[in-house]
Amino acid sequence: MIEGINLSKTYGNRNVLRDISLMIPKGEFTAVLGPNGAGKSTLLKILALISKPDSGEVKIGKQSFVNLKGELKRKIGILSHSSFLYPELTAYENLRFYGRLYDVRHLEEQIISVIKKVGLLLALNEPVYTFSRGMLQRLSIARALIHSPEVIFLDEPFTGLDQQGISLLQDVLKDLKSSQKTILMVTHSFEQGMEDIDRILIINKGQIAADFPTENLQSGDLKRIYFEKVAS
Template sequence: MIEGINISKTYGSKNVLRDISVRIPRGEFVAVLGPNGAGKSTLLKILALISKPDSGQVIIGDQSIVNTPSDLKRKIGIISHSSFLYPELTAYENLQFYGRLYGLDNLEAQIIAVIKKVGLLLALNEQVYTFSRGMLQRLSIARALIHNPEVILLDEPFTGLDQDGISLLQGVLRDLKSNHKTILMVTHSFEDGMNDVDRILILNKGQIAADFPTENLLSEDLKRIYHEKVAC
């Protein structure tokens, strides 16, 4: 469903990504682990069509991305360190803005459905600048899902969430997977959201250090493999 082929990216004199390739078939849930500076967020931004690689290509479906056409961007929902929300607008107005941007029909019903999914119905008409960090993260999730994207890209999605928020997001991810969405999640956690992951990539120094399925993988085995690979 989404693929990066021979992706390289340099910022100044630093090679952030070094000729890496990753393919995520439709319906697969992949987690990306790695130390700070490994290139995880840069890879996610390139796959999300927010940033362009210095070399290599991104393919969504069977289409190679050259000029990032808007119809392909509509296939993607992204949750990143930036909320992409407008603080002076209410939660409803933010979702209404993005819904109109994507040309959604029956928009009010879709806003209510997605705001219920993230547990913010009571805050629907509150201005976003009054939201806590956890509430902002929940609304960011709603914003990313309002257009029912086929590919969901998440950069540290559990950051700022309390235990209720963590449980809620885990349920959202489980629901997305059951609906055969393609998911890539950048994370530092060995636990949050990992129960439903099909495959793990470990990035280190801008390269893929490991790529393996999670079937029958114990938490202690994952930690051991991780520390072996990032120590290289």
């Protein structure tokens, strides 16, 4: 479970988040949509314990960020706009570094498992500085999953991916959902990765403008609801 309680964040004179509260149950896959500057990535960073709110509280399960920051971070995998990869190291060396950081058991097997999922086995021993944008994104996904986190945060995960990469990521998302992982994905897309979504949040002007399940949602409904809420 992910819970944010009365979260607010200000940058300068701009209120990026304004007293947001939300709860995402264990095993739910939630997508967050909204226009540029709505506060989506800020919300994700706060829930993923990368950034502190000016006010409010974050809980993962029943544990609070205030008292158990290190322990909570072991439960979290995050894909953000920064790859958190070391370009001079190979893909294998990057995954080994993060695997050791999280004390991953059977690390060699886990490295092979996640690198296969993202389709980079043949590039395992290549230095990251030689990777294309799409390959960096795939490796970043593998890095986020190396320690089998319970909660996964994805910020625009399809960015930079070609059709093969998109297909691989969609398969990864299906596997995570079937494994009852709790997932929050920030996206601008109304299509990519949306077939497995349980719930949609629309963020506008730092607040939750809409929150609804995808069950029985018709193909045209999402766009209609989205544009109604961001125009208001």
